Amino acid sequence: MFSISFVTIVLGMMLGVQFRTTSSAGDNVVPRDREQELALEKKNLVGDLYKLQVEISELSTKLEQAGIGQREADEALEKELDKIKRFAGLAPVSGPGVELVVKSRMEKAGLGAADVPIIADEQLLKMVNELYSAGSEAVAINGQRITAISEIRLAGNHINVNGTPLSAPYHISAIGDASALKSRLELKGSLVDILRESGISIEIEEKKEVAIPAYIGELYFEHAKPVKEKT
Amino acid sequence: MKRKNFYWSVALVSLVIGVILALQFRMTRDIQHNEAIRRTQELASQVDQLKKEHDVLQPQLTRMREQLEGLSTGPLASQMKAEMELATIFSGLTELTGRGVEVTLKDSNVSQKLTDNPNLYIVHDEDILKVVNELKAAGAEAIAINGQRLVAGTEISCSGPAVRINKKALVPPFVITAIGSPETMEGALKMRGGVAEYLQFFGIQFSVKKLEQLTIPAYSGSLKTDYIIEADADTALAQ
Known part of the structure; x- marks a missing residue:
């Protein structure tokens, strides 16, 4: 008798669960990752807001300084200009970071005719993008600074960056938190991990100081015009 | 015969108990779900609020930069202003x-x-x-x-x-x-x-x-950097 009641209780529970599951399907149940998503966005926004506030206070200091006299005003403007140039890639920068050397590894197996893997423009493009996702503040490939409008694209036999043809090995430098950048790049299943599997050698070295040059191309805007403030 | 009826009723009662237990359990979980919805709503409104604050701060920075340009009248001013215009276009600030x-x-x-x-x-x-x-x-x-x-x-x-x-x-x-x-x-x-x-x-x-x-539109984030060291170097020079 006990076994009958036990079995039927279990059966009943199964029925009950089933019923609730069917009736709640389509309800507005919030999946956990949505909450995490929002929490992450909030964290990012708070961090950004803090930085904006620091910038505003730095600018007020500069404005105060500019109020003292003509020389001070010019100095303050020059400092602000330098800051914008560093951000845009128009001034050389340095700081801690990582240096990557990306090249094809000669396959030992298969005499001579072994396929030497070729590094595609898309892989370099993704690698640079990953460096920025990981928090890099400035990046260059073979001395070409990556700016807002820099392309990384195959043109003929070479990969062009800023319209300049580059060839392997590719030296990528990035400024940021060196150990965080390195570990993020080397995560299991990451682009670096996959490329290494495919026979491309990628050395990543943490550096106390990485020097990144300025963009040296021409600044010329044929189509874009600033929108004049309506005041 | 009587005994068989008894078994049936036990089975029926236990079935009902089982269903009730299961419903109860799911109900409690639902309440937790609603709690999650509430938290998510709160987060969403906080995120909205933060975005609004962003939208206020960015134009303020632009105004302050313009003020700074206005104050500069020295011999290098016109050259710097020209450079500033190109740099802000190129950087994404305009x-x-x-x-x-x-x-x-x-x-x-x-x-x-x-x-x-x-x-x-x-x-x-x-x-x-x-x-x-x-x-x-x-x-x-x-x-x-x-x-x-x-x-x-x-x-x-x-x-x-x-x-x-x-x-x-x-x-x-x-x-x-x-x-x-x-x-x-x-x-x-x-x-x-x-x-x-x-x-x-x-x-x-x-x-x-x-x-x-x-x-x-212009970039609405911050230009502040944490790892580029020139930034510190030139504030140090100014002091």
């Missing part, structure tokens, strides 16, 4: 207007076979990255994605169902606007074996519109 293209990317509407991997039919961070790179190679002078201006340090990364650009989560459809020669940019995207062909193979809805005038 709203720009000009000719260009508007590219729209939407998830595939091709009905998928059950065996297919649905991942192949949605717009990925990589697809946007490729389109943007193609636009840059075709001479784009300024680019924005769903209103987020691309700057030197902009990442395009995957974040669950969304794509994160300038750390902000964006969802499809993705509208990429670029200022430059509309003909060159359209040609580059649509060339044989190009990115449009690649995306359309997977049914991604891809369209390019040439526009005689479009505007691209």
Whole structure:
């Protein structure tokens, strides 16, 4: 008798669960990752807001300084200009970071005719993008600074960056938190991990100081015009 | 016979008990779910509030920079102001207007076979990255994605169902606007074996519109850097 009641209780529970599951399907149940998503966005926004506030206070200091006299005003403007140039890639920068050397590894197996893997423009493009996702503040490939409008694209036999043809090995430098950048790049299943599997050698070295040059191309805007403030 | 009836009633009662237990259990879990909804709503409104604060601070920075330019009247002032104009355009700190293209990317509407991997039919961070790179190679002078201006340090990364650009989560459809020669940019995207062909193979809805005038917003984030050391060096010099 006990076994009958036990079995039927279990059966009943199964029925009950089933019923609730069917009736709640389509309800507005919030999946956990949505909450995490929002929490992450909030964290990012708070961090950004803090930085904006620091910038505003730095600018007020500069404005105060500019109020003292003509020389001070010019100095303050020059400092602000330098800051914008560093951000845009128009001034050389340095700081801690990582240096990557990306090249094809000669396959030992298969005499001579072994396929030497070729590094595609898309892989370099993704690698640079990953460096920025990981928090890099400035990046260059073979001395070409990556700016807002820099392309990384195959043109003929070479990969062009800023319209300049580059060839392997590719030296990528990035400024940021060196150990965080390195570990993020080397995560299991990451682009670096996959490329290494495919026979491309990628050395990543943490550096106390990485020097990144300025963009040296021409600044010329044929189509874009600033929108004049309506005041 | 009597005994058999008894068994039946025990079985029936236990069945009912089982159902009730299960319902109770699910009910408690539902309450937890509602709690999650409440928390999520709260987070969403906080995120909204923070975005509004951002929208106030950025124009304030622009105004302060203009004030700073206004105060500078020394011998180097006019040269610096000219440099400043180019630097702010190039860096993404000014709203720009000009000719260009508007590219729209939407998830595939091709009905998928059950065996297919649905991942192949949605717009990925990589697809946007490729389109943007193609636009840059075709001479784009300024680019924005769903209103987020691309700057030197902009990442395009995957974040669950969304794509994160300038750390902000964006969802499809993705509208990429670029200022430059509309003909060159359209040609580059649509060339044989190009990115449009690649995306359309997977049914991604891809369209390019040439526009005689479009505007691209300014970057709304911060320029502050934590690791570039020149920044410290020159404040140290000033002191």
